Each structure stands twice: as structure tokens, then as C-alpha cells.
Amino acid sequence: MASTTTADSLLKAKPKTKKGEETLARLCQAAEELFAEKSYYSASVSEIVMRAGISIGGFYIYFTDKLSLYKYMVLQYGRKLRKYIAVQLAGMELDSRRAMEREGMKLFFDFCIENPAIFSIVWQSLFVAPELFIDYYDDFGKQYEKRLGDAVRTGEVRPVNLEVASYVLMGASNFLAHKYITFGPPTPLNDERLYRVVDDMMDIFDKGLFIEKPDTKK
Amino acid sequence: MASTTTADSLLKAKPKTKKGEETLARLCQAAEELFAEKSYYSASVSEIVMRAGISIGGFYIYFTDKLSLYKYMVLQYGRKLRKYIAVQLAGMELDSRRAMEREGMKLFFDFCIENPAIFSIVWQSLFVAPELFIDYYDDFGKQYEKRLGDAVRTGEVRPVNLEVASYVLMGASNFLAHKYITFGPPTPLNDERLYRVVDDMMDIFDKGLFIEKPDTKK
DNA sequence: ATGAAATATGATTCTACATTCATGTAATTA
């Protein structure tokens, strides 16, 4: 079900030289910025290469077309985010599933602040290359599901529908990140207010949202 | 903060005739389909008018450009969804906030099934006309917040951060609808499996997700 | 230092639209 497409397979030619690698990097950097600023369709190849400081022909050394570059970036982002969270999380001493989930959310927020283009890039794929979008969240969801499943077994998570739970968590964090990071004014990194948002969300997942009404009928 | 743009103000000319109204309707129908199928940028005006069965020039009687038509549709959808949920909900005898929220979610799912284009249309606005997207969810969020605030006062909802809670609920339902409706195979309307998804989500919001770990240290 | 492989160039080609406009037809009103 999950795509077998690897990022590298989208490269027409792998750079074999220091110089080549730098060029490819500049290309990706420029593309990331422009895709995020103006969207995939509005950002032209000529614009991208201009910002990257290379020629039009240079583009077609590394990619067969504009779409390949875009897909390449989406896949890179998935890897980058996963790695970021995994590495950071590994360096923490967390003694409960809840604590891990909470820190994971914070790291997700951090990543979004450090990589403001992520939402734009990833979410555009829903319309530019839907398979990628589906794979992206499917993979994340499965990972989530697995971790939650482990936690159910250790008694740290209630035995709920785990697929639903993963999408609830992903939906919640994505929308919150969008609301508080992508929308509003630029937020300083590690902003305490942002972490309070995460805590407020965790509060809901800790104790639920609703209270059984005491007297149902007047 | 919320936009003052009204759908009608996006029309270059309001139809004044039965015939004109029908033409406009066909135009919107075709646009909805094509924007959803191929995305805003990939769907051309010529394609849209072809499907609508009118001429290219006919398009520019009602809209000044392609973007206006798109914005028109996004605004229409917001109104339509709100109305759908409000009307249906009004016809139900619900005795608790939780029950209302649950039925609201179900109605949202129903609407998504009946209007498969909604996600495509609305979410594309994030890249085609971001102001609309922000307004769209801001408005929904505010409504949510207000209703939850009332429920806090009657003791039916825990006193959580309501803005966060609204985005958590919107994010969860949006992602779930996406996952179970837009992604997978076409789902029959009123499918019980879908309602079970809603119930599984409600279960999380009822009692929370995490369990305090009994023995924290070995 | 030299040649083969890698990297770079940008004018040119080709196509796909969005939008205009001059003209034509239907509907409505007086």
C-alpha cells in the first residue's frame, strides 16, 4: 500500500561532484522557498533556477521535469521530519507513553517553526500528487498506530480504535500547528505559548472533553 | 478579522433570467467537478465551459476571471455546509452537548459523502486563495468555540482551552473524513462503518486517551 | 597534463491557456 518510490529514484542524475551536490542543494532550497511562497503551479522553473543561481538547462540535468523536483521535496520532508523527531526523542528520558506523545507533539511544532515550508509543500501534494499525500499520512498513521498499540499492551493507553486515534492525533496536531504557526504572525522558536497549546491539547486527550450531564431531563 | 467578501460580490453579473440562472448553475456544477477532479490550476476555463455546455465567452458574462469563480465556489460551500448541519441538527431532539457534537460529526461525514468535492475545493484554497481558507476555518472555529463555551457553563464540557478544543475537533473530523471518505474506495451513504468511526472518535473525547501509569519507575 | 565524464549555458521551440471583442440571438417590456 505504501509507495515504494524513493526520493533518489526521482533524480535524473545523481550529482557525482562536490559542485554538483551544491547545485542540487541550491536548486532544492530555491524550490522549497518558491513552492511555499507561490505554490507549485505558480512557481515557474525559470524562477526557481534564477533564485538558485543556475541556468534553465541546469535544472534538467538533475530532474526530468518540474513535478519530479516537487515529489523529491515531499519525500525528503517526510524523511526529515521523522528523523528529527526520532533523534530528539531518543535523547530524552521519558517514562510514559503520554510524556513521549507530548514531547513528540512539541517536536512536531518545533519542526514546523524551523521548517515553515513544510505544510505548504506537503499539503499541496494533495492536489499535485495525491498518492504522495496519502502515503505520507498513511505511513505516519501506521507508525502512530504501532506505538499506541504497544502502549495499550503496557496499560498506558485506553484500548480505543487505534487507527481512528492516530488520525485524531494527526488531525489535531496538524490543525493546531497550522492555526498557530502557519496562519498568525511569525512565532519565535520554542515559544512558551506554543507549548501551552500542546499542553492544552494533551489535557483533552488526558481526561476527555465531555462531562456526563447530571440531570438529563428537567 | 473574518472576511467581508460575499459570494454574490464575486459575480460580474447576477443572472436576471431563468435561462441565465440555469447557465450559471451549469457553470458552477462543471467547475466544481473539474476543480475537484483536476485541481484549480489544471482545470482550464475552456474545459469548464465545455462541460457546462456553453461557450468561452459565456463564462465572462458571469465572472471576471477564473479565480472569481473559484472563490465563489468556496464561499458557497461554507454556507452550504453550515446550513446543512444547522437545519438537520435543528430537527433533532438532542439532550446533551455531547449528543449534539456527535450528531454534528455524523452530519459532517454525511455532507462529505454527499459532496465529495468539498475537501478538494476548500483545501485547495490554502494555495489558491489563502485568505478564504483562513476565514473558513476561523469562522467554523469561532462557532465551535461559542457552542463549547455555552456547554462549559452548563457543566457539560470540561473547562479546557476552547480555541484549542475547536481546532482539535475540526482537525480530528477533517482528517478522519479525509481518510475514510476521500481516500479509500467510494463509501455508501449512511454507512454504519463510518458512524462507528465517529463513535470511536467520540469515545476518545469522552474519556480521554491516556491512562496514568501505575508504577512509573521499575 | 590530458582526456573522459560531469556539469553548465540560454536562445529557441512548442504548446496551452486566459481573456477580449465584434457580432449575433433570445427574452422582456412598453
Place this chain on the structure above:
DNA sequence: TAATTACATGAATGTAGAATCATATTTCAT
């Protein structure tokens, strides 16, 4: 039934941008 307003047509225009390619330069292993 004439006159006015609403609606409809589609060929023509203009433009932007994706991708090509023949040629030039750089890199690097030997």
C-alpha cells in the same frame, strides 16, 4: 412590434512557461 436589455458565440490575441539541444566549460582520475 419595436426597442431595450440580457444572454450567447468562438475566432483571434497575447503571454507565459515547460522542455530541448547544440555547444561550452569544469572536474578529476590517471
